[in-house]
Amino acid sequence: MRYGLTGSTGRMGKEIIEVFKGHDLVLEVNDTGIFRHGEPEVIVDFSNREVLKTTIELAVQFGAGVVIGTTALSQSDLTDLRTLSEKVPVVQSYNFSTGINIMKMILREFSSLLKDFEAELIETHHSGKKDAPSGTALMLKDATERDLPIHSLRVGGVPGDHSIVFANEGEVIEITHRAISRKVFAIGALTAARFCLEHEKGFYSFEEVIRWTQR
Amino acid sequence: MRYGLTGSTGRMGKEIIEVFKGHDLVLEVNDTGIFRHGEPEVIVDFSNREVLKTTIELAVQFGAGVVIGTTALSQSDLTDLRTLSEKVPVVQSYNFSTGINIMKMILREFSSLLKDFEAELIETHHSGKKDAPSGTALMLKDATERDLPIHSLRVGGVPGDHSIVFANEGEVIEITHRAISRKVFAIGALTAARFCLEHEKGFYSFEEVIRWTQR
Amino acid sequence: MRYGLTGSTGRMGKEIIEVFKGHDLVLEVNDTGIFRHGEPEVIVDFSNREVLKTTIELAVQFGAGVVIGTTALSQSDLTDLRTLSEKVPVVQSYNFSTGINIMKMILREFSSLLKDFEAELIETHHSGKKDAPSGTALMLKDATERDLPIHSLRVGGVPGDHSIVFANEGEVIEITHRAISRKVFAIGALTAARFCLEHEKGFYSFEEVIRWTQR
Amino acid sequence: MRYGLTGSTGRMGKEIIEVFKGHDLVLEVNDTGIFRHGEPEVIVDFSNREVLKTTIELAVQFGAGVVIGTTALSQSDLTDLRTLSEKVPVVQSYNFSTGINIMKMILREFSSLLKDFEAELIETHHSGKKDAPSGTALMLKDATERDLPIHSLRVGGVPGDHSIVFANEGEVIEITHRAISRKVFAIGALTAARFCLEHEKGFYSFEEVIRWTQR
Numbered sequence: 001m002r003y004g005l006t007g008s009t010g011r012m013g014k015e016i017i018e019v020f021k022g023h024d025l026v027l028e029v030n031d032t033g034i035f036r037h038g039e040p041e042v043i044v045d046f047s048n049r050e051v052l053k054t055t056i057e058l059a060v061q062f063g064a065g066v067v068i069g070t071t072a073l074s075q076s077d078l079t080d081l082r083t084l085s086e087k088v089p090v091v092q093s094y095n096f097s098t099g100i101n102i103m104k105m106i107l108r109e110f111s112s113l114l115k116d117f118e119a120e121l122i123e124t125h126h127s128g129k130k131d132a133p134s135g136t137a138l139m140l141k142d143a144t145e146r147d148l149p150i151h152s153l154r155v156g157g158v159p160g161d162h163s164i165v166f167a168n169e170g171e172v173i174e175i176t177h178r179a180i181s182r183k184v185f186a187i188g189a190l191t192a193a194r195f196c197l198e199h200e201k202g203f204y205s206f207e208e209v210i211r212w213t214q215r
Numbered sequence: 216m217r218y219g220l221t222g223s224t225g226r227m228g229k230e231i232i233e234v235f236k237g238h239d240l241v242l243e244v245n246d247t248g249i250f251r252h253g254e255p256e257v258i259v260d261f262s263n264r265e266v267l268k269t270t271i272e273l274a275v276q277f278g279a280g281v282v283i284g285t286t287a288l289s290q291s292d293l294t295d296l297r298t299l300s301e302k303v304p305v306v307q308s309y310n311f312s313t314g315i316n317i318m319k320m321i322l323r324e325f326s327s328l329l330k331d332f333e334a335e336l337i338e339t340h341h342s343g344k345k346d347a348p349s350g351t352a353l354m355l356k357d358a359t360e361r362d363l364p365i366h367s368l369r370v371g372g373v374p375g376d377h378s379i380v381f382a383n384e385g386e387v388i389e390i391t392h393r394a395i396s397r398k399v400f401a402i403g404a405l406t407a408a409r410f411c412l413e414h415e416k417g418f419y420s421f422e423e424v425i426r427w428t429q430r
Numbered sequence: 431m432r433y434g435l436t437g438s439t440g441r442m443g444k445e446i447i448e449v450f451k452g453h454d455l456v457l458e459v460n461d462t463g464i465f466r467h468g469e470p471e472v473i474v475d476f477s478n479r480e481v482l483k484t485t486i487e488l489a490v491q492f493g494a495g496v497v498i499g500t501t502a503l504s505q506s507d508l509t510d511l512r513t514l515s516e517k518v519p520v521v522q523s524y525n526f527s528t529g530i531n532i533m534k535m536i537l538r539e540f541s542s543l544l545k546d547f548e549a550e551l552i553e554t555h556h557s558g559k560k561d562a563p564s565g566t567a568l569m570l571k572d573a574t575e576r577d578l579p580i581h582s583l584r585v586g587g588v589p590g591d592h593s594i595v596f597a598n599e600g601e602v603i604e605i606t607h608r609a610i611s612r613k614v615f616a617i618g619a620l621t622a623a624r625f626c627l628e629h630e631k632g633f634y635s636f637e638e639v640i641r642w643t644q645r
Numbered sequence: 646m647r648y649g650l651t652g653s654t655g656r657m658g659k660e661i662i663e664v665f666k667g668h669d670l671v672l673e674v675n676d677t678g679i680f681r682h683g684e685p686e687v688i689v690d691f692s693n694r695e696v697l698k699t700t701i702e703l704a705v706q707f708g709a710g711v712v713i714g715t716t717a718l719s720q721s722d723l724t725d726l727r728t729l730s731e732k733v734p735v736v737q738s739y740n741f742s743t744g745i746n747i748m749k750m751i752l753r754e755f756s757s758l759l760k761d762f763e764a765e766l767i768e769t770h771h772s773g774k775k776d777a778p779s780g781t782a783l784m785l786k787d788a789t790e791r792d793l794p795i796h797s798l799r800v801g802g803v804p805g806d807h808s809i810v811f812a813n814e815g816e817v818i819e820i821t822h823r824a825i826s827r828k829v830f831a832i833g834a835l836t837a838a839r840f841c842l843e844h845e846k847g848f849y850s851f852e853e854v855i856r857w858t859q860r
Contacts, residue, residue: 097385097386098331098383098386099332099381099383099386099387099388100386102325102328102329102388103388105325105328106321106325109324110317110320110321112429113317113320113425113429114317115429116313117314117585117586118557118584118585118586119585120583120584120585122552122581122583124595127548149583151552151581151583153550153552153579153581153595154548154550155547155548155549155550155595155596155597155602156547156548156596156597156598156599156600156601156602156825157597157598157599157600157825157826158597158602158825159825165554165583165585166314166585166586167395167585167586167587167588168313168314168586168587169395169398169399169586169587170312170394170395170396170398170399170402170586170587171312171313171314171315171392171393171394171395171399171586172314172391172392172393172395172585172586172588173314173317173318173390173391173392173393174389174390174391174393175388175389175390175391176387176388176389176390176391177386177387177388178386178387178388178389179385179386180382180384180385180386180387180801180802180803180804181385181802181826183384183385184384184385184386187385210328214327214328214330332800332801333772333799333800333801334800335798335799335800337767337796337798339810342763364798366767366796366798368765368767368794368796368810369763369765370762370763370764370765370810370811370812370817371610371762371763371811371812371813371814371815371816371817372610372611372812372813372814372815373610373812373817374610380769380798380800381800381801382800382801382802382803383801383802384801384802385801385802386801387800387801387803395586395587395588395589396587396611527815527816528761528813528816529762529811529813529816529817529818530816532755532758532759532818533818535755535758536751536755539754540747540750540751542859543747543750543855543859544747545859546743547744596744597825598743598744599825599828599829599832600742600824600825600826600828600829600832601742601743601744601745601822601823601824601825601829602744602821602822602823602825603744603747603748603820603821603822604819604820604821604823605818605819605820605821606817606818606819606820606821607816607817607818608816608817608818608819609815609816610812610814610815610816610817611815613814613815614814614815614816617814617815640758644757644758644760
């Protein structure tokens with residue numbers, strides 16, 4: 001696979017290069033400029049929303065699919081990505097871990113069966129993480145279709161934990177996801193990149209990528 | 216509702232009487248004999264397999280539905296209950312908590328999507344509990360359709376915790392159920408008894424009772 | 431032991447009567463009045479601060495020790511109790527569980543050794559609990575001598591969980607306490623009442639009661 | 646610091662080289678031979694007991710302190726290390742994380758105060774880990790001075806979790822340690838190496854290293 005990478009010198013960028021070994025990095029976007037040595041089939045961007053426009057322009061230029069893991073996107077960013085998806089495949093998610101997405105599916109499906117249970121969310125991340133609550137916590141909350149409180153802890157080097165607690169008068173159900181390392185997101189990005197190569201234009205969730213891997 | 220109760224003097228029997236307040240206890244089976252002051256519509260038995268035959272005979276005699284929460288039933292006990300269910304409604308489960316049954320549904324549905332994750336079960340109960348692993352842990356294991364290890368802790372007065380841990384190279388998902396009090400099982404028994412009154416003969420799981428409450 | 435009980439008709443009052451079985455309840459204070467059939471050696475009050483003055487007056491009248499589990503006391507309430515303790519033994523704590531008090535001791539002693547770890551507190555209680563954070567959470571925070579965030583969850587019938595999470599760049603330590611039932615506080619009250627019988631006037635913490643039981 | 650490293654090509658060896666950046670690696674022992682470009686002041690060995698004799702000989706030859714993180718040492722290995730410690734400083738531990746060692750101190754000090762609580766241990770590691778229970782779990786068990794059950798889970802890529810559950814009739818205390826990454830052990834090794842430079846011959850635990858850092 002020939003791939004492009006926005007944010008190639010950042011922490012997540014380095015993880016992606018490590019996990020994408022064996023594939024050709026033909027386009028790099030970072031603080032020092034844009035470097036191109038080929039035509040990317042897919043562009044991966046886990047950086048920040050400031051460079052999203054550049055990623056979109058490059059995707060249009062090369063007809064490349066896009067994998068977007070940038071968090072804290074604005075409504076207008078999402079509109080831009082929707083527009084792009086009329087030309088190329090776009091996989092967008094606030095969390096590229098298989099586990100988180102399966103947790104989301106569980107919540108979407110079982111939240112109504114747990115209607116007599118009250119629920120709250122807890123998420124824990126390293127103290128360097130600036131936004132709170134995490135995009136993932138918001139995504140999980142959406143999946144429950146409830147207006148529930150989210151508690152954000154910022155301590156040490158925790159890669160990312162998310163827990164939802166359901167309780168009624170007599171029992172408690174807790175579902176917890178823990179990222180062991182950042183690598184899990186890079187692995188998800190690689191799967192999503194492969195998905196792009198085999199799909200037509202369109203706006204896809206990472207959940208569709210997971211279901212595709214289960215065929 | 217006119218109900219009968221096998222094991223009316225035991226710890227669980229007392230919980231049931233407490234939760235069934237407002238209904239008529241017309242038949243009691245316990246260590247000192249069988250006491251009848253009316254015709255039960257349903258018989259509840261959370262005692263032990265030694266008295267199962269008595270419960271079945273009384274159910275046949277009165278055409279009463281049966282709610283069976285006895286654990287550690289043998290294959291032949293289950294056959295006897297199946298035979299009984301050709302005459303009356305029988306609700307049988309190793310665990311009458313809503314939460315545990317929803318956990319079972321989640322495992323049955325998502326275990327295959329988590330096929331790249333390894334899994335193990337942990338269950339913790341009060342040190343007075345003699346059987347290990349718990350019937351509930353075995354039920355949850357069955358739901359995963361995997362041959363996974365079960366770890367049994369027996370400490371203090373814990374009413375009953377069950378956890379399943381799924382992990383792959385980069386992430387962990389843990390689903391935990393905690394019974395806050397024994398009352399939860401008596402509440403489940405009452406719901407199952409109501410279900411019997413509205414259903415024909417047949418062999419039902421507590422899961423069917425839950426789905427019925429969600430109509 | 432001859433004991434008095436303030437709030438004898440409340441939920442906690444009933445637990446205390448249950449656990450104090452075998453001792454003589456000779457004085458009751460509740461919504462309908464004050465009922466006396468003897469001279470109490472100790473008065474137990476887990477009700478609310480509105481009736482604290484009555485409890486103090488009765489303690490002075492009978493020279494009875496006092497066990498105070500009322501939460502959300504004001505500074506002036508505490509001053510009143512200190513004054514009372516110049517005449518009789520007073521055991522005051524926001525939490526009468528052995529486990530919570532041992533957790534407090536651990537935090538007081540090890541918080542400084544964990545100085546390179548960041549910390550946050552989480553407490554979970556039944557949704558009927560009105561104050562947040564819990565008095566116990568504040569007590570645990572004090573023990574750490576740190577200014578740390580407290581997250582309060584209010585769901586279902588959870589009797590009371592308290593967790594502290596310490597994390598540095600490479601590791602996490604979590605200490606969790608779970609009350610299994612309200613009974614644990616009544617058991618602590620009984621131990622504290624016994625402590626009063628064997629001690630002179632003075633203001634005592636429940637921690638001193640625990641150390642006394644370990645002699 | 647001039648240091649030697651036994652097992653320099655293994656997974657832990659690489660972590661150590663990464664964390665020791667800025668110090669001089671002057672001696673390497675690995676599968677392909679012994680490579681020396683200077684005189685080590687301290688030798689670090691987190692490999693396996695087969696090469697322990699080589700590490701000891703080199704330490705004697707250079708008068709270098711030794712940091713030993715090898716697990717599953719035999720009684721005779723420990724005797725050899727004790728003998729070595731009559732000549733040079735030796736820091737030996739089955740776990741070089743600050744958190745685990747603080748957990749050990751808590752257990753040693755509070756296990757007796759929790760005498761009315763029953764206890765069990767759970768440890769979870771990646772499925773590649775062959776020994777069970779972990780050396781760390783055995784070390785924690787020793788600290789409690791109790792004969793308690795240890796449950797070992799082997800799933801996915803979990804770096805290493807250890808939990809101890811204490812419970813009595815009414816409450817549960819759980820203390821959990823989670824390694825976020827292997828790096829934590831390499832950081833501990835660096836601290837222990839620094840400790841060696843400032844200490845005389847003797848056999849030291851990592852706990853003594855931690856107390857030294859807190860001066």
